[in-house]
Amino acid sequence: MGTSVGAVSSIPGRTAPWPALILLALLSACQQAEAPPPDIRPVKTVTVERRADEQSVSLTGQIRAQDEVSLAFRTDGRMLERSANIGDQVKPGQVVARLDPQNQQNALRSAQASLSAAPGQLTQARNTFERQQGLLQKGYTTRAQFDDAQQARQTAEAQVDSAQAQLRNAQDQLGYTELQADAPGTVTAKGAEPGEVVKAGQMIVQVARQGGRDAVFDVPAHLVRMGPRQATITIALADDPSVKAIGRVREIAPQADPVTRTYQVKVGLTDPPEAMRLGSTVVGRASATSGEVIEVPATALTEANGRPAVWVVDPATQTVALRNIDVVRYDPASVTVSQGIEAGDVVVTAGVQALRPGQKVRLLGVTS
Known part of the structure; x- marks a missing residue:
């Protein structure tokens, strides 16, 4: 039987056909090829x-007085007059507002009348007591009558003391109808207008006392933790950075603001220039180190x-x-x-x- 053309011969000594040789050559070339180089990324x-x-911190704040007080009446009433307005300078003892004093004047007159009647009653009670005391020594009166006279004298003395106290209280109440400044300063706010009925303790005017000034900032909690209290802070006017002052932290609020969750920090200024007026917007800069x-x-x-x-x-x-x-x-x-x-x-x-x-x-x- 004849052999088919193109088949691979298995007879020893016979040469393999061309397709087999080509396949063997390709396999040998693949084995000898080098592995691809690794992916090296630049x-x-x-x-x-x-x-x-060291973090540089810059915050915006405003100038306030170190000592700011709210002046208020110590009694209720209708305010007739307020002579101090925002920006006015006030002096110690200056009257800044008045209440209608009619009720207090009536109470004062009633106290004066009570005090006028009390000494006459006391004199009568003392005379009665002295007579009863003499009669008792001679045996012409009873012990009960003497005790009544003694009690009447003590009651009259107490009424005199009470009338004097009522008079002093009425005088004080009349004095409370005038609101006076207790220190020199500048009026920064007002809380009521003439004609209004005000309550005791209600702010009528707010006065920034003369003296030191603060730069007040709202500071985030993490800056409060990392910032040293003795750090020197440079304060400059926001609209004129050439106007500067140096300050140190004077007070840190113990509780955060419930809305902004920031802490109010007051920086006391050393020799602030006149241009740093109350209410001026300033920028404070400081450096803080946290390790x-x-x-x-x-x-x-x-x-x-x-x-x-x-x-x-x-x-x-x-x-x-x-x-x-x-x-x-x-x-x-x-x-x-x-x-x-x-x-x-x-x-x-x-x-x-x-x-x-x-x-x-x-x-x-x-x-x-």
């Missing part, structure tokens, strides 16, 4: 360093397991590893890190989106 890096976290941190460019930040992370290069193997970090502060161009990386670590700053753990990289530039 990246930009930075060598991080640990430094003190050592590491700062990396914002482009280095990525995410792993739902937390911030960066790619760190192993100098020995030139491979990258993903490492989680704790971020203290996010800035437009940088990120402040407290934990997760150490000084001297090489962190990838460009090309982080295309990396994978263990990937080899080629450093385009290392900065510090």
Whole structure:
């Protein structure tokens, strides 16, 4: 039987056909080909360093008097007059407002009348007591009559004391119808107008006493914690930065504002210029340090397991590893890190989106 053309011969000593030789040559070439080179990705890096976290803080506030009081009447009534307006200067003892004194004048006249009648009653009671005392010694009166005379005298004496006290109280009440300034200062607010019926304790005018001035700011809680109380703060007018003053923290509110959740901080000014008038808007600048941190460019930040992370290069193997970090502060161009990386670590700053753990990289530039 004949052999088909093109079939591979299995007879010893016979040469294999051309298709088989070509297949063997291709298989040999594949075995001898080298493995493809590993994927080495070029990246930009930075060598991080640990430094003190000195943060410059700038806040807007206003100038207020260190000592500001609200003047109010000590009794109810209808206000007839208010002679002090906002911006007026007041002096100690100056009358700034008056109430209708009619009721207090009537009470004073009644107290005066009671006091006028009380001494006559006391004189009569004393004379009766002295007569009963003499008659008792001679045996011409009873002990009960003497006791009644003695009690009447004591009652008359008490009525005199009561009438005197009522007179003093009526005089005080009449004096309370005039509201006087107790110290020099400037009126900064008013709380009632003439003709209104006001209550005792209701603010009529608010006076900023002469003396020291404060720059008052609403400060976030984290700045209150990290800022030292003895820090020197530079205060400048918002509309004229050349007008400056130096101050120190004088008072920090013990409780945060329920709406803004900020703390009111009062900075006492040292020799403030006249241009820093009450109510002026000012800008306060200070530096605060909160320990050592590491700062990396914002482009280095990525995410792993739902937390911030960066790619760190192993100098020995030139491979990258993903490492989680704790971020203290996010800035437009940088990120402040407290934990997760150490000084001297090489962190990838460009090309982080295309990396994978263990990937080899080629450093385009290392900065510090």
